[in-house]
Structure formats: C-alpha cells, structure tokens
Amino acid sequence: xxARRRHVLVLTAVDAERDAVAAGLAAAGRAGSGFEAVTxxxxxxxxxxxxxxxxxxxxxxxRWHPGLVISAGIGGGFAPAAPVGSLAVAxxxxxxxxxxQTAEGFAPVxxxxxxxxxxxxxxxxxxxxxxxxxxxxxxxxxxxxxxxxAERAAELAGRHPGAVAEAMEGFGVAEAAAFFxxxxxxxxxxxxxxxxxxxxxxxxxxxxxxxxxxFGKLPGVLEVEAAHDGT
Numbered sequence: 539x540x541a542r543r544r545h546v547l548v549l550t551a552v553d554a555e556r557d558a559v560a561a562g563l564a565a566a567g568r569a570g571s572g573f574e575a576v577t578x579x580x581x582x583x584x585x586x587x588x589x590x591x592x593x594x595x596x597x598x599x600x601r602w603h604p605g606l607v608i609s610a611g612i613g614g615g616f617a618p619a620a621p622v623g624s625l626a627v628a629x630x631x632x633x634x635x636x637x638x639q640t641a642e643g644f645a646p647v648x649x650x651x652x653x654x655x656x657x658x659x660x661x662x663x664x665x666x667x668x669x670x671x672x673x674x675x676x677x678x679x680x681x682x683x684x685x686x687x688a689e690r691a692a693e694l695a696g697r698h699p700g701a702v703a704e705a706m707e708g709f710g711v712a713e714a715a716a717f718f719x720x721x722x723x724x725x726x727x728x729x730x731x732x733x734x735x736x737x738x739x740x741x742x743x744x745x746x747x748x749x750x751x752x753f754g755k756l757p758g759v760l761e762v763e764a765a766h767d768g769t
Contacts, residue, residue: 549607593715657715705726711724
C-alpha cells in the first residue's frame with residue numbers, strides 16, 4: 539500500500555523560527571506540499587490562541603485537515619542532555635509552572651484537580667523522530683517565565699526527572715491540538731543552557747540553523763513512519 543503523506547501544521551513563536559522551519563522544508567522539497575509553518579506568538583496563552591485560530595482556518599476555510607501538529611522553535615537545554623546547538627524532542631509536553639505554591643512545594647494543576655499538566659505525543663512517532671534527528675528525548679517543559687538562575691534550573695530538573703529542554707509555547711500548542719484530538723510533537727533547537735541568564739552565551743543563529751537542518755530531515759522521517767503505520 540502506498541503511504542499517505544501527513545498534512546503537518548508547524549507552529550512557532552516568532553517569524554525567525556518560522557523562516558528556519560520553512561528553509562528546512564524548502565531544502566527537502568516540501569515547501570507548500572503538505573506542510574505549513576505559522577507564527578502564533580510568544581508564551582503559552584498566545585500559542586494556544588494562535589494555534590486554535592490556525593486550526594480552525596485550516597479546517598473550515600481551506601478544508602485542510604492536519605494529521606500532525608508540531609510546536610517548534612528554539613529553547614533552553616538542560617545540561618548535559620541537550621547542549622547548545624543540539625536538538626530536543628518531547629517525550630512529554632509539560633506545563634511546568636501551572637499550579638500552586640504550597641508549604642510542601644509546587645503542586646501541578648492536575649494534582650489540584652483543575653485540569654491537566656502534560657500532554658503525551660504518540661510514543662512511537664516521537665521516539666522515531668528523536669532517533670532520526672539524533673535529538674535528546676525526554677520531557678520538554680513549558681514555562682511562562684524563562685529560567686534565569688541555577689536554583690530554578692535545579693528545582694525544575696528535580697520535579698521533572700529527565701527533562702531535556704524548556705520553552706514557552708509547547709503546552710499551549712498541545713492544548714489546542716488536543717481540542718481536535720490531533721497528535722502533537724514538540725521539537726526544540728537549543729540556543730542556551732537552562733540556568734543562570736547569560737545572553738552573551740546564547741547561540742541563537744546556531745540554534746536556528748539546527749532547526750532548519752531538523753526540518754530538512756523531518757518529512758522523510760514522517761513518510762517512513764506513515765508507511766510503517768500502513769496509512
């Protein structure tokens with residue numbers, strides 16, 4: 539049976555990330571061919587709203603049914619798993635600061651009974667993408683405030699063992715995708731280490747180049763996975 543291509547919607551926070559994704563897709567010969575990258579804004583709220591708008595437009599106006607939604611961009615990497623310039627793929631997409639501070643420590647919103655604190659991408663697909671991209675694989679944390687101290691980095695790592703990266707949009711994108719029951723992935727290129735804030739040490743250009751490289755490879759990976767699924 540011939541594999542059917544996945545229609546893929548990629549959501550980024552800023553135009554520079556979108557352009558890096560588009561450059562990778564163009565290099566793979568897939569620009570405008572079943573893939574589209576859209577900028578939705580910075581932070582989980584903007585990401586959720588922008589993703590919902592983009593999905594509604596695809597479904598109702600363009601009659602374009604995404605088979606996969608991807609949150610993509612640059613982010614911070616947890617050492618030593620995800621050094622600067624490397625890639626990270628989410629095993630789980632975690633709302634790391636959505637909850638309450640208590641005398642016993644941080645309580646995630648799910649423990650408070652008010653919703654969910656994480657989304658799980660399709661395990662086989664996310665693992666295959668991570669392997670194909672030689673990416674770190676583990677929880678990717680969504681935060682509303684970027685980590686800027688060693689103490690905060692240690693707290694997050696302690697609460698989320700195996701965390702590989704943090705960014706600001708993944709959980710928002712995943713919430714919108716879940717509304718339609720669309721599968722979601724999160725792919726991050728690491729521009730800086732999670733920890734003390736040192737803008738001089740950030741390598742944004744290097745991270746954007748890694749993002750371009752990732753999306754140059756991704757279409758082929760998804761086709762292989764679709765063929766394995768028999769779709």
